[in-house]
Amino acid sequence: MQNETWQPPSVLLTVDLVILTLRSSALHVLLIERGIDPYKGELALPGGFIADAGEDVFDAACRELREEANLDATELHLEQLGAYGTPGRDPRGRIVSVAYLAIAPGLPEPEAGTDASAASWLPVEEFSQGRRQLAFDHRQILDDGLERARSKIEHTSLAAAFCDESFTIAELQRVYEAVWGFELDPRNFYRKVQAVPNFLAPVVPDRRITKGRPARLFRTGPQQILRPPMMRPLPPTQSEDEE
Amino acid sequence: MQNETWQPPSVLLTVDLVILTLRSSALHVLLIERGIDPYKGELALPGGFIADAGEDVFDAACRELREEANLDATELHLEQLGAYGTPGRDPRGRIVSVAYLAIAPGLPEPEAGTDASAASWLPVEEFSQGRRQLAFDHRQILDDGLERARSKIEHTSLAAAFCDESFTIAELQRVYEAVWGFELDPRNFYRKVQAVPNFLAPVVPDRRITKGRPARLFRTGPQQILRPPMMRPLPPTQSEDEE
DNA sequence: TCAAAAGTGTTGATCGTACACCCATGA
DNA sequence: TCATGGGTGTACGATCAACACTTTTGA
Numbered sequence: 001m002q003n004e005t006w007q008p009p010s011v012l013l014t015v016d017l018v019i020l021t022l023r024s025s026a027l028h029v030l031l032i033e034r035g036i037d038p039y040k041g042e043l044a045l046p047g048g049f050i051a052d053a054g055e056d057v058f059d060a061a062c063r064e065l066r067e068e069a070n071l072d073a074t075e076l077h078l079e080q081l082g083a084y085g086t087p088g089r090d091p092r093g094r095i096v097s098v099a100y101l102a103i104a105p106g107l108p109e110p111e112a113g114t115d116a117s118a119a120s121w122l123p124v125e126e127f128s129q130g131r132r133q134l135a136f137d138h139r140q141i142l143d144d145g146l147e148r149a150r151s152k153i154e155h156t157s158l159a160a161a162f163c164d165e166s167f168t169i170a171e172l173q174r175v176y177e178a179v180w181g182f183e184l185d186p187r188n189f190y191r192k193v194q195a196v197p198n199f200l201a202p203v204v205p206d207r208r209i210t211k212g213r214p215a216r217l218f219r220t221g222p223q224q225i226l227r228p229p230m231m232r233p234l235p236p237t238q239s240e241d242e243e
Numbered sequence: 244m245q246n247e248t249w250q251p252p253s254v255l256l257t258v259d260l261v262i263l264t265l266r267s268s269a270l271h272v273l274l275i276e277r278g279i280d281p282y283k284g285e286l287a288l289p290g291g292f293i294a295d296a297g298e299d300v301f302d303a304a305c306r307e308l309r310e311e312a313n314l315d316a317t318e319l320h321l322e323q324l325g326a327y328g329t330p331g332r333d334p335r336g337r338i339v340s341v342a343y344l345a346i347a348p349g350l351p352e353p354e355a356g357t358d359a360s361a362a363s364w365l366p367v368e369e370f371s372q373g374r375r376q377l378a379f380d381h382r383q384i385l386d387d388g389l390e391r392a393r394s395k396i397e398h399t400s401l402a403a404a405f406c407d408e409s410f411t412i413a414e415l416q417r418v419y420e421a422v423w424g425f426e427l428d429p430r431n432f433y434r435k436v437q438a439v440p441n442f443l444a445p446v447v448p449d450r451r452i453t454k455g456r457p458a459r460l461f462r463t464g465p466q467q468i469l470r471p472p473m474m475r476p477l478p479p480t481q482s483e484d485e486e
Numbered sequence: 487t488c489a490a491a492a493g494t495g496t497t498g499a500t501c502g503t504a505c506a507c508c509c510a511t512g513a
Numbered sequence: 514t515c516a517t518g519g520g521t522g523t524a525c526g527a528t529c530a531a532c533a534c535t536t537t538t539g540a
Contacts, residue, residue, distance in 0.1 A: 492535100
């Protein structure tokens with residue numbers, strides 16, 4: 001236990017964002033090329049220091065979302081991933097980062113001439129087997145964010161956050177396939193999602209023009225928790241050795 | 244964007260612990276009665292400031308576990324819940340807390356005469372419907388920890404962390420029943436857990452003396468992810484209104 | 487009328503649940 | 514030999530994967 005003159009040490013606080021979206025049926029993450037040291041020129045997650053001692057951490061994540069990605073936090077899903085506080089993770093000193101996961105519908109390229117101009121969408125597939133590195137411990141944060149997304153679309157309605165407000169069941173299926181990296185049977189998927197009570201609510205009018213028969217449109221219903229869950233097929237398991 | 248003389252603000256960092264265990268087949272959480280202001284005399288989660296600017300946040304959680312609860316972090320499950328950083332959550336100033344969830348096998352009462360003497364195990368049931376309050380935002384942290392535990396025992400082997408190194412299937416069942424608040428059929432539970440490949444491994448010798456037929460002993464196998472998952476029965480859902 | 491995508495029916499295997507029943511031990 | 518808890522068999526309904534098939538549109 002500390003004596004009475006002991007003062008607790010202070011740390012610097014940053015937020016980092018794993019922003020995911022679907023582009024051309026592939027999962028992408030928004031990354032920036034760092035313009036300053038440390039890690040100048042390397043890829044990193046968007047983020048930054050909290051603005052002042054009174055700023056809420058969640059508000060800081062919303063602000064960075066706006067400043068670095070031109071995205072409005074009220075229009076997308078934003079949840080905390082966790083705190084990353086290992087000493088030495090940032091060469092500038094003791095910096096603890098609170099990471100957030102954001103999920104956005106398909107979006108245009110970040111506009112040049114804005115603060116977001118250094119940002120670009122990269123396919124997550126390029127980072128999947130350690131093929132490409134990121135600054136700081138951002139590789140770990142990205143992996144944690146991906147696993148969170150993969151896991152949460154199983155038993156929550158999170159997958160709809162990748163879609164526009166109204167969407168077809170085929171569009172929703174493309175989300176699951178991109179995030180999980182598995183192909184799914186469209187006929188079974190169609191019935192499975194509709195069988196979950198209050199997950200999807202039909203939207204009557206404005207159907208879109210496609211090639212074949214037009215699809216029905218849906219929006220998310222009140223049910224956030226999926227029962228039964230959408231179970232992802234297991235990857236090739238080689239543990240078939242029980243009797 | 245900030246100008247060049249701007250300096251990022253610093254914050255104070257604490258860790259808080261949600262320590263769960265099973266006592267007499269009921270889920271309990273370790274709480275301390277605060278000896279100093281703020282919230283003097285009220286119940287709070289064990290925790291405290293990081294010791295110095297170089298201490299890892301996880302290590303700080305291990306240290307508090309030892310100091311405040313007399314528990315050894317190497318012998319129990321410890322995982323991060325998340326960061327709690329709303330301004331005003333602590334009247335002493337801008338304090339960000341990183342919360343951890345710890346799960347321990349059944350343990351004796353904290354010893355008097357130690358730093359942990361102000362700590363005691365309380366049944367979580369007393370806090371379940373806002374019946375009793377906690378200091379700071381610890382009520383929220385406790386709720387998040389409970390939901391994490393309830394959710395994780397569904398699809399991971401976390402439930403075994405509530406048991407000793409070797410345990411019977413009936414003991415494991417009591418964990419599920421206490422954490423979920425549901426009674427389960429012992430016969431079906433028995434086969435269900437054994438059907439998960441590599442979840443449980445038999446332990447041959449030393450069986451315990453009980454009333455009836457002695458039960459087989461098991462320890463956890465290498466499989467951390469449960470496939471298929473143990474699904475908790477749904478609470479009385481009143482949304483049976485689809486056609 | 488053809489291609490393409492949406493949506494439906496059906497079937498056999500698997501899984502979950504309920505519960506009857508048998509087994510091994512201490513008292 | 515009885516009470517007690519451990520463990521097995523089985524049957525029925527629900528769910529799932531696979532895939533043949535019909536529907537609705539644009540071209």
